[in-house]
Amino acid sequence: xxxxxxxxxxxxxxxxxxxxxxxxxxxxxxxxxxxxxxxxxxxxxxxxxxxxxxxxxxxxxxxxxxxxxxxxxxxxxxxxxxxxxxxxxxxxxxxxxxxxxxxxxxxxxxxxxxxxxxxxxxxxxxxxxxxxxxxxxxxxxxxxxxxxxxxxxxxxxxxxxxxxxxxxxxxxxxxxxxxxxxxxxxxxxxxxxxxxxxxxxxxxxxxxxxxxxxxxxxxxxxxxxxxxxxxxxxxxxxxxxxxxxxxxxxxxxxxxxxxxxxxxxxxxxxxxxxxxxxxxxxxxxxxxxxxxxxxxxxxxxxxxxxxxxxxxxxxxxxxxxxxxxxxxxxxxxxxxxxxxxxxxxxxxxxxxxxxxxxxxxxxxxxxxxxxxxxxxxxxxxxxxxxxxxxxxxxxxxxxxxxxxxxxxxxxxxxxxxxxxxxxxxxxxxxxxxxxxxxxxxxxxxxxxxxxxxxxxxxxxxxxxxxxxxxxxxxxxxxxxxxxxxxxxxxxxxxxxxxxxxxxxxxxxxxxxxxxxxxxxxxxxxxxxxxxxxxxxxxxxxxxxxxxxxxxxxxxxxxxxxxxxxxxxxxxxxxxxxxxxxxxxxxxxxxxxxxxxxxxxxxxxxxxxxxxx
Ligand code: G6P
Numbered sequence: 001x002x003x004x005x006x007x008x009x010x011x012x013x014x015x016x017x018x019x020x021x022x023x024x025x026x027x028x029x030x031x032x033x034x035x036x037x038x039x040x041x042x043x044x045x046x047x048x049x050x051x052x053x054x055x056x057x058x059x060x061x062x063x064x065x066x067x068x069x070x071x072x073x074x075x076x077x078x079x080x081x082x083x084x085x086x087x088x089x090x091x092x093x094x095x096x097x098x099x100x101x102x103x104x105x106x107x108x109x110x111x112x113x114x115x116x117x118x119x120x121x122x123x124x125x126x127x128x129x130x131x132x133x134x135x136x137x138x139x140x141x142x143x144x145x146x147x148x149x150x151x152x153x154x155x156x157x158x159x160x161x162x163x164x165x166x167x168x169x170x171x172x173x174x175x176x177x178x179x180x181x182x183x184x185x186x187x188x189x190x191x192x193x194x195x196x197x198x199x200x201x202x203x204x205x206x207x208x209x210x211x212x213x214x215x216x217x218x219x220x221x222x223x224x225x226x227x228x229x230x231x232x233x234x235x236x237x238x239x240x241x242x243x244x245x246x247x248x249x250x251x252x253x254x255x256x257x258x259x260x261x262x263x264x265x266x267x268x269x270x271x272x273x274x275x276x277x278x279x280x281x282x283x284x285x286x287x288x289x290x291x292x293x294x295x296x297x298x299x300x301x302x303x304x305x306x307x308x309x310x311x312x313x314x315x316x317x318x319x320x321x322x323x324x325x326x327x328x329x330x331x332x333x334x335x336x337x338x339x340x341x342x343x344x345x346x347x348x349x350x351x352x353x354x355x356x357x358x359x360x361x362x363x364x365x366x367x368x369x370x371x372x373x374x375x376x377x378x379x380x381x382x383x384x385x386x387x388x389x390x391x392x393x394x395x396x397x398x399x400x401x402x403x404x405x406x407x408x409x410x411x412x413x414x415x416x417x418x419x420x421x422x423x424x425x426x427x428x429x430x431x432x433x434x435x436x437x438x439x440x441x442x443x444x445x446x447x448x449x450x451x452x453x454x455x456x457x458x459x460x461x462x463x464x465x466x467x468x469x470x471x472x473x474x475x476x477x478x479x480x481x482x483x484x485x486x487x488x489x490x491x492x493x494x495x496x497x498x499x500x501x502x503x504x505x506x507x508x509x510x511x512x513x514x515x516x517x518x519x520x521x522x523x524x525x526x527x528x529x530x531x532x533x534x535x536x537x538x539x540x541x542x543x544x545x546x547x548x549x550x551x552x553x554x555x556x557x558x559x560x561x562x563x564x565x566x567x568x569x570x571x572x573x574x575x576x577x578x579x580x581x582x583x584x585x586x587x588x589x590x591x592x593x594x595x596x597x598x599x600x601x602x603x604x605x606x607x608x609x610x611x612x
Contacts, residue, residue: 028075036066079123352381460590484584
């Protein structure tokens with residue numbers, strides 16, 4: 001992962017680079033560094049183990065001045081988080097480089113370079129690249145040619161930013177498999193892993209594509225392919241306001257993003273449904289013909305997005321009668337796949353940049369799938385550019401590493417997708433009319449669930465000192481239980497497992513004793529009786545029951561004495577996954593806050609995983 005920012009300007013840019021890095025900390029936050037070229041054309045560098053604010057606290061603006069520079073926030077892959085392993089790396093105090101990705105052949109290159117006399121000062125895969133640039137520069141004193149020659153030797157995924165004291169107003173950037181964008185402004189230009197880092201300086205962006213190399217100066221941006229032919233890349237204007245990426249009144253981004261969910265869902269629905277049906281054209285030109293032919297759906301995703309895909313499988317088969325398989329991208333991409341006939345390949349991703357999901361999409365495009373669709377939150381991201389069809393979830397910028405509003409908008413988008421497919425399979429519109437009416441109620445009902453915040457804080461107090469927790473659910477609420485458990489693990493570091501309620505007796509019940517909290521989702525519907533029996537199995541072993549239900553009256557009986565109940569609004573059972581996710585997010589959030597963990601930047605994780 002890691003975040004990169006770079007600038008070539010006519011003003012001191014160290015502070016600006018640091019501010020940019022703060023917006024990229026979601027990509028990694030175990031060490032940080034910055035390098036600039038000073039007024040005497042010398043490279044200056046500062047690095048720390050720890051977060052960007054620690055880098056900021058040791059950087060004295062007046063002593064660390066330069067108008068061209070690069071900066072980096074790291075998520076360690078090779079080498080522990082430490083100052084010596086933090087980027088930028090330098091070679092002979094002439095070149096400085098930042099890297100996001102993995103250089104797979106680093107150890108062969110390191111051996112060669114050591115034989116050539118280069119000394120290494122870090123344990124990273126990255127340091128070889130800067131020495132390779134130095135080595136090649138000696139041949140013809142041309143920075144761009146030296147970078148190209150170095151890159152030709154690399155295997156792996158990388159986004160690179162390079163500066164050189166020999167070319168003080170020049171910044172070279174390369175993209176191969178890791179995201180990189182150029183920010184264009186008047187008399188100054190920038191690079192970053194994500195436009196978010198540059199919103200305070202520009203709204204004009206050029207997304208680099210794989211194999212692109214950019215030569216960036218104060219007034220000019222030239223992009224070349226690796227054959228050194230100039231290529232044209234479109235310029236995009238981003239209208240995200242700077243405020244959208246601020247925390248505002250909230251203590252954490254995660255809480256802000258949880259509270260924004262009613263609005264995010266409403267925005268996902270806007271212009272896509274009428275009073276009684278889903279508009280057929282919303283999946284773009286070409287979707288209509290493809291949807292008519294679909295006989296199977298293959299969903300591929302990672303992390304929270306994978307849980308959304310799992311929910312969709314229940315919907316696809318029960319509402320649209322379409323067989324569906326779901327797989328995590330890191331598995332899908334490395335096994336032999338036999339695509340089903342007329343199968344539509346669908347990726348789900350908040351960022352649109354997750355390395356495994358993107359690789360799976362690229363693979364699918366070469367296979368015998370009917371077509372590809374990316375359901376994604378980030379316009380202009382790699383997946384939206386590369387899939388045949390795109391659908392934006394419109395959650396707005398999500399910064400907390402633990403995904404919340406992106407997940408519920410993915411569910412909303414998937415529900416629309418399922419109804420759009422259903423239209424092709426049946427002339428019976430009655431169920432769609434009912435479901436659309438229910439779907440339109442969701443933003444208001446999510447608002448209502450959010451009002452249970454205080455009750456959830458009470459649950460959190462009871463859970464904060466636990467080491468383990470079990471989350472259970474049936475049907476489409478099983479993946480919701482997995483998502484609740486994932487949230488708990490990610491930010492509170494409590495070991496949590498999400499299980500189908502009916503599977504308890506096949507293993508996890510052995511863990512249940514008076515110390516084990518079991519958090520369950522019990523909406524009314526066909527599976528209600530079954531769920532109640534599962535809860536009794538837990539009670540009989542002394543487990544502590546925490547129940548989210550719209551059937552509160554059933555828990556008044558003695559047989560559920562001592563169970564903790566939170567009332568949920570009634571809604572069509574198919575839509576329960578969206579509503580029941582909300583209290584689970586709040587629960588993980590409050591446990592984490594009570595435990596004092598780093599909610600927005602949990603240890604060892606990052607939001608956008610652009611490495612394997
Ligand atoms: C990381 C994040 C998760 C996210 C997953 C997939 O693991 O920490 O929150 O769900 O990546 O990300 P994507 O952007 O593809 O949805």
